[in-house]
Amino acid sequence: EDKVVQSPLSLVVHEGDTVTLNCSYEVTNFRSLLWYKQEKKAPTFLFMLTSSGIEKKSGRLSSILDKKELFSILNITATQTGDSAIYLCAVEVVSGGGADGLTFGKGTHLIIQP
Amino acid sequence: DTGVSQDPRHKITKRGQNVTFRCDPISEHNRLYWYRQTLGQGPEFLTYFQNEAQLEKSRLLSDRFSAERPKGSFSTLEIQRTEQGDSAMYLCASSPIQGGYQPQHFGDGTRLSIL
Numbered sequence: 550e551d552k553v554v555q556s557p558l559s560l561v562v563h564e565g566d567t568v569t570l571n572c573s574y575e576v577t578n579f580r581s582l583l584w585y586k587q588e589k590k591a592p593t594f595l596f597m598l599t600s601s602g603i604e605k606k607s608g609r610l611s612s613i614l615d616k617k618e619l620f621s622i623l624n625i626t627a628t629q630t631g632d633s634a635i636y637l638c639a640v641e642v643v644s645g646g647g648a649d650g651l652t653f654g655k656g657t658h659l660i661i662q663p
Numbered sequence: 664d665t666g667v668s669q670d671p672r673h674k675i676t677k678r679g680q681n682v683t684f685r686c687d688p689i690s691e692h693n694r695l696y697w698y699r700q701t702l703g704q705g706p707e708f709l710t711y712f713q714n715e716a717q718l719e720k721s722r723l724l725s726d727r728f729s730a731e732r733p734k735g736s737f738s739t740l741e742i743q744r745t746e747q748g749d750s751a752m753y754l755c756a757s758s759p760i761q762g763g764y765q766p767q768h769f770g771d772g773t774r775l776s777i778l
Contacts, residue, residue, distance in 0.1 A: 553705075583766055591667070591754070591769040592706070599764075637705050649719060650696050650708025651767065 551576040555638050555654035563662050566628050570657045572638030573620040582614055582621050583651065585637040592637055595623070625659075633661045665689060667770035669755050675776045676745060683741045684773045688757030695738050696767060697730055698754040706754055712738060713760070742775075750777045 552575045562568055574582065581599045585592035596605045598614035598621060605612050609628075614621045625632055635658050639651035668687040676682055688695045694713050698706035709728065710720045714735040723729070727745075732738040742749055752774050756767040 581764065585769075590771040594766045594768060597764075597766045639705070644719070650698070650711055650722065651706070652708065653705025655703065656705050 551640065551642060551652045553638055553640050553652050553654040555636075555657050557657060558655060559658040559660070561660045561662060562628060564628055564630060566661075567624065567626045568628060568659065570623040570625075570636050570638075570659070571620065572622070572654060574638075574640045574652075575619065576640050576642050576652065578643040579616070580641045580643045583639045583641065584612055584621070584623050585639065587635045587637055587656070588633075595636075628661045630661045630663055633659060635659070667755055667757050667768055669753075669770040669773050671773055672771065673774045673776070675778065677778050678745055678747060680745055681741065681743045682745055682775060683739050684753055684755075684775075685737060685739050686755030686757075686770060687737045688755070689759075689768060691759060692757035692768075693735075693760045694758045694767075695732060696756040696758075697738070697740050698756065699724070700752040700754055700772070701750075709740075745775075745777050747777045750775055 554573050556571045581597050583597045584595040596612045601616040609626045612623045635656040637656045639653045670685045696711040697709040700706045710730050712732040715732050727743045730740045752772045754772045756769045758765050758767045
């Protein structure tokens with residue numbers, strides 16, 4: 550059974566701190582790993598990672614994938630209160646139909662205190 | 664806004680009733696996915712369509728759950744004889760096939776409450 554494990558499950562830091570969120574996975578036929586940010590509504594897409602060692606960046610957020618050790622990290626520097634959200638890690642596998650639904654972790658609930 | 668649209672946003676119903684949710688994907692997105700999310704958990708994959716073909720439905724939670732996408736555009740998810748355990752957020756996502764591999768984009772979901 551495909552499995553995605555995120556840690557920590559919750560994290561409280563002060564504004565301006567840097568945080569690192571972890572995601573490890575055990576799946577067959579790995580295709581990609583995705584990070585989403587979920588506030589009160591829809592998960593919004595952050596990054597999609599398919600190759601090891603290539604960092605993806607968007608402003609203060611960055612992410613990298615290690616396909617040998619089967620994990621990914623999401624870094625947020627100079628955190629702001631608007632970064633408070635649940636961060637979801639998901640893995641997609643290749644199936645006979647070419648693509649399949651995502652397998653999600655439970656998420657990391659990040660709270661940024663002013 | 665041309666994002667994924669879901670209707671209704673909230674549904675409250677009594678146990679035993681049937682409910683149907685609608686999802687309108689982003690225009691020209693061939694793939695459409697349904698997920699269920701309960702409190703404290705990540706979304707759980709239920710089923711997906713490529714155009715009008717339902718390519719994966721073994722993950723639907725029971726035979727009370729069914730989904731359709733008759734013309735390859737909008738989709739409906741139906742739950743028959745609802746139970747209290749069906750209370751959850753039901754999310755829809757879509758993605759294109761063309762233009763290389765693209766991530767799934769989610770709608771705001773339908774929150775179902777069973778009394």
